[in-house]
Amino acid sequence: MSPLSLLPSLPPRVTADGACLDAFQRELDYIFRTLRRLGTSASEVEDLAQELFLVLRRSWSQYDPGRPLRPYLFGIAFRIASVHRRKHGREVAFEMVEVIDSGTGPDDALQTKQARALLLAALEQIPLLRRAVLVMHDLDDVPVGDVASALGIPRFTVYSRLRKARRELHTAVRRLTKAEI
Amino acid sequence: MGTRSPLPPDVNALLDLERVIPPLPAAQRARAMARAQASLATPVATTTVPPGAAQRTRWPAMAAAAALVLSVAVAAAAYGIHARRASKPATRPAAPAPVNQVVPKAPAAPPPAVENLLPAPVPAVGSPTLSPAEAASAELRLLRLARVAVARGDFADALPPIAEHTRRFRYGRLAEEREALRVKALAGLGRTEEARRAAAAFQARFPRSVLLPAVGQMPASRP
Numbered sequence: 101m102s103p104l105s106l107l108p109s110l111p112p113r114v115t116a117d118g119a120c121l122d123a124f125q126r127e128l129d130y131i132f133r134t135l136r137r138l139g140t141s142a143s144e145v146e147d148l149a150q151e152l153f154l155v156l157r158r159s160w161s162q163y164d165p166g167r168p169l170r171p172y173l174f175g176i177a178f179r180i181a182s183v184h185r186r187k188h189g190r191e192v193a194f195e196m197v198e199v200i201d202s203g204t205g206p207d208d209a210l211q212t213k214q215a216r217a218l219l220l221a222a223l224e225q226i227p228l229l230r231r232a233v234l235v236m237h238d239l240d241d242v243p244v245g246d247v248a249s250a251l252g253i254p255r256f257t258v259y260s261r262l263r264k265a266r267r268e269l270h271t272a273v274r275r276l277t278k279a280e281i
Numbered sequence: 282m283g284t285r286s287p288l289p290p291d292v293n294a295l296l297d298l299e300r301v302i303p304p305l306p307a308a309q310r311a312r313a314m315a316r317a318q319a320s321l322a323t324p325v326a327t328t329t330v331p332p333g334a335a336q337r338t339r340w341p342a343m344a345a346a347a348a349l350v351l352s353v354a355v356a357a358a359a360y361g362i363h364a365r366r367a368s369k370p371a372t373r374p375a376a377p378a379p380v381n382q383v384v385p386k387a388p389a390a391p392p393p394a395v396e397n398l399l400p401a402p403v404p405a406v407g408s409p410t411l412s413p414a415e416a417a418s419a420e421l422r423l424l425r426l427a428r429v430a431v432a433r434g435d436f437a438d439a440l441p442p443i444a445e446h447t448r449r450f451r452y453g454r455l456a457e458e459r460e461a462l463r464v465k466a467l468a469g470l471g472r473t474e475e476a477r478r479a480a481a482a483f484q485a486r487f488p489r490s491v492l493l494p495a496v497g498q499m500p501a502s503r504p
Contacts, residue, residue: 150316
């Protein structure tokens with residue numbers, strides 16, 4: 101079935117606000133997922149995404165369109181998540197921690213969902229400063245130099261945090277799956 | 282990536298899986314975009330906060346304060362605008378036919394009665410008994426009914442709450458979302474001509490809406 105076209109054509113958005121809104125729309129999946137990876141609960145992620153949009157809009161004139169957008173968005177998301185965490189304390193429960201119980205589930209989609217939940221739960225055990233580096237580098241494939249500038253830390257610090265965060269991730273995954281291993 | 286080697290294969294496999302970003306549900310996406318769009322009504326604050334190293338220490342406090350101020354300002358501005366619009370709708374030049382006229386006169390497919398699902402009727406717009414907070418939550422309640430019905434594919438059930446919202450909050454805070462839902466419901470019911478008219482009216486009334494692409498291109502209706 102082809103989609104039902106109700107309007108002839110759509111005018112492009114050209115203003116700064118329009119460009120900012122377009123960028124937000126284009127990267128909305130990424131923004132939500134990044135906030136979740138940084139420990140935002142499902143019930144709060146919409147509010148924090150809005151906060152991110154407000155910050156993005158305010159600082160839009162300083163974004164260099166020649167640079168990739170995601171590290172820039174990540175920098176904002178990281179700061180918002182940090183502030184939120186400081187204000188509201190550490191989230192205690194992640195929705196699914198006993199994710200690995202049904203080891204023989206035949207459903208691929210279910211297994212994928214469980215694996216994702218497991219990884220989020222494991223990430224949650226890594227302190228935020230190190231988790232941010234690991235998420236940026238190992239999940240978003242951002243080069244070390246760009247991680248350093250997005251988070252405002254020296255390259256050396258990126259490397260050392262990355263090493264430690266990976267060890268912590270490894271340990272956390274083992275702990276969460278120990279029943280199965 | 283080569284620097285990933287220190288992790289064992291099973292942990293790397295988890296990372297590989299998570300590297301694919303899952304798409305948001307359409308309803309959540311629409312909600313997020315509608316909120317972002319609504320916040321554009323407020324002029325941008327002059328203090329800019331780049332994510333740079335120099336400002337790391339004081340950034341969080343500033344961001345929190347600015348976000349709070351902005352969100353309050355957005356809410357206030359939104360209500361101000363709607364109040365003004367509601368009080369003098371005639372000043373809008375060459376306004377297109379109001380979208381809400383499209384729906385109610387459809388004798389062909391009378392929607393099933395879901396009045397019992399609706400919140401208790403409250404006197405019309407401008408009633409002094411409704412505080413802004415009460416109005417906001419009443420608006421939300423009504424449109425949630427419509428949104429859920431559309432998401433379920435029960436398009437006929439979406440029309441009564443939409444009509445009720447139109448009656449009570451014609452220029453309400455969520456008018457934009459309401460009109461988008463109306464187009465969706467009509468298209469879903471196969472009432473293509475009405476959907477087209479509603480879409481055109483939507484475009485005229487909200488020319489910069491982020492919902493416009495979705496309103497302009499509906500999934501094909503079920504037979």
